[in-house]
Amino acid sequence: MEGNQRNIRGTPGQTLDSQGYRALSGFTVGLTSLISGEFGAGHVQQRFDDLSIGTIEGPSYRAMLTWRPTRLLDVHFKAEQIVTETSDTSSTGVLANALQLGLDYELRRNVIVSLAGGYENDRFFGQQRKDKVITSDARIKYLINRYGAVSLFHRYTERNSDIPAFSFDKHQVGINVTAQF
Numbered sequence: 809m810e811g812n813q814r815n816i817r818g819t820p821g822q823t824l825d826s827q828g829y830r831a832l833s834g835f836t837v838g839l840t841s842l843i844s845g846e847f848g849a850g851h852v853q854q855r856f857d858d859l860s861i862g863t864i865e866g867p868s869y870r871a872m873l874t875w876r877p878t879r880l881l882d883v884h885f886k887a888e889q890i891v892t893e894t895s896d897t898s899s900t901g902v903l904a905n906a907l908q909l910g911l912d913y914e915l916r917r918n919v920i921v922s923l924a925g926g927y928e929n930d931r932f933f934g935q936q937r938k939d940k941v942i943t944s945d946a947r948i949k950y951l952i953n954r955y956g957a958v959s960l961f962h963r964y965t966e967r968n969s970d971i972p973a974f975s976f977d978k979h980q981v982g983i984n985v986t987a988q989f
Contacts, residue, residue, distance in 0.1 A: 812854075816893060824893045826861075826901070828854030830868055839873075846872045854891040854901060861901045861934050864891045880914040884924075894932075901933040910945070918951040939969040957986045 809831045816824035834848025852868035870888040877883065886908045893901050910924030928941040942965075949959035963980040 814893070823857050824861075824901075825858075826854050826856040826893065828852070828864075828891060830890070832868065832870055834870070842877060843873065843875050845874070846870070852889065852891050856893075856901055864901045864903055864933050866903070882912045884908070884910045884912070894930075900935055903931045903933070905929045920949045920951070922947040922949065937969060937971050937974070939967055939974065941968075942966045955988060957984075959984045959986070 809829060811827075811829045813827045814825060816826075830850065830852040832848035832850035834846065834850075836844065836846045838844050848871075849867070849869045851865070853863065853865035855863045868889045871886070873885045875883040887906070889903070889905050891901060892904055906926060906928040908924055908926040910922060913921045915921050922945070924943075924945040926941075926943040926945075928939075928943070930939040930941060932938070944964045945961065946963075947959050947961040949957055951957045961980075961982055961984065965976075965978045965980070967974070967976050967978075969975045
């Protein structure tokens with residue numbers, strides 16, 4: 809079970825603050841010595857403070873497969889349904905069905921290179937709108953020690969909306985610093 813409390817500004821006069829959960833039940837299985845999988849189904853609910861968005865809820869799922877063809881390479885596939893929000897083009901809640909294919913390559917013991925591509929089908933609540941989103945991610949992660957890491961990334965997003973004013977392309981470049989205990 810995953811719970812969340814989101815405090816997001818949104819647009820003037822329309823907040824995107826919400827609280828919710830996703831409860832999944834499933835199983836993890838080793839399909840072969842090189843392939844493992846995780847499969848789950850359940851319920852998702854996100855209650856937005858803005859009454860024009862309201863509550864988004866319903867069935868949810870997640871499936872993940874990992875193939876390890878070598879000791880240095882992992883190939884991942886993930887399919888899931890999530891509730892999110894957008895303030896890039898409008899302030900509303902979104903039910904997203906997402907697919908992602910990626911790989912992680914251990915360049916050195918403490919340096920990991922990751923590439924991923926994704927496709928998402930978004931259904932908006934409070935609007936008659938559906939979007940299709942294509943993403944690509946490239947990341948290089950340096951593991952400082954077992955408690956910290958620094959990564960550089962580039963993410964490209966292409967959003968195609970059935971309302972042309974909401975379609976866009978976006979490049980994001982950034983640095984992440986992570987601490988874990």
